[in-house]
Amino acid sequence: MFNRIRLRFQDIKTISKLISGADEQAHINGDEMPGAEHFLLSAFKLPDGSARRVFERAGADPDDFHDAIRKQYNDALNSIGIDEISMESDPEPVNSTKTFHNAKPSGQAVMKALYALKQDDKDIPLLGAHVVGVVADMEHGVAARALRAMGVDQTHITKAVKEELESFH
Amino acid sequence: MTDIKTLPSPDNPEEALAAVVALRVMAERLERKAVKKAIEQGWTWSQIAEALGVTKQAAHKRHAASILKKKINKKGGR
Numbered sequence: 001m002f003n004r005i006r007l008r009f010q011d012i013k014t015i016s017k018l019i020s021g022a023d024e025q026a027h028i029n030g031d032e033m034p035g036a037e038h039f040l041l042s043a044f045k046l047p048d049g050s051a052r053r054v055f056e057r058a059g060a061d062p063d064d065f066h067d068a069i070r071k072q073y074n075d076a077l078n079s080i081g082i083d084e085i086s087m088e089s090d091p092e093p094v095n096s097t098k099t100f101h102n103a104k105p106s107g108q109a110v111m112k113a114l115y116a117l118k119q120d121d122k123d124i125p126l127l128g129a130h131v132v133g134v135v136a137d138m139e140h141g142v143a144a145r146a147l148r149a150m151g152v153d154q155t156h157i158t159k160a161v162k163e164e165l166e167s168f169h
Numbered sequence: 170m171t172d173i174k175t176l177p178s179p180d181n182p183e184e185a186l187a188a189v190v191a192l193r194v195m196a197e198r199l200e201r202k203a204v205k206k207a208i209e210q211g212w213t214w215s216q217i218a219e220a221l222g223v224t225k226q227a228a229h230k231r232h233a234a235s236i237l238k239k240k241i242n243k244k245g246g247r
Contacts, residue, residue, distance in 0.1 A: 030194075031194070031197075072187065072191075074191075076184070076190065076191035077188065077191050077195075079184050079187070080176055087191070088198070092202060145187055
């Protein structure tokens, strides 16, 4: 009982860090609201380190994900013949006065999926690995395309998430 | 303006929709930069709204907070 309460407090702290980190990543990258890709970038910075470990287990470098986001935008622009210009590598940050109040639909989907996951598994704290698992399950959207752009195999990620979470049980 | 030379096949909606998202992101970034420059050059919110084809309230709601914060940061020497 006490352990459950302790985990719940820990989860609240993690969610707070995850959301503020996603917000920050969105603003740094010139977006007003965070999407799933920003939640993944934020998960890489969580102190538990599990999101980074999952990527490394799957043979991917988490530091490549940021560039992969830009690459999938450029690939998409190239597909319609816009190849002379590309997305800025260093876009002007959004100077928002707002704290987190909303997310893009993909960001909202991440939060909903995390909530559902935690309802099913109350024995371990919310981890960055959970976020990786949720984002890797997405079939479409910026995050999914970025993962494909960096050649990440979804089955490897899913397996690595499972192994990482099992080590916490 | 760069011409769109080829459009993705409708049989490949994944590619077409990815292009739509990328164009939208580019448009948003260009809009923010252009509005910031317009304000710096003394444009009014009414002029900006007219140029963007939106209401003055919509333009102000979308950009004013960000521009105001930048001004405050500049005054504060940050």
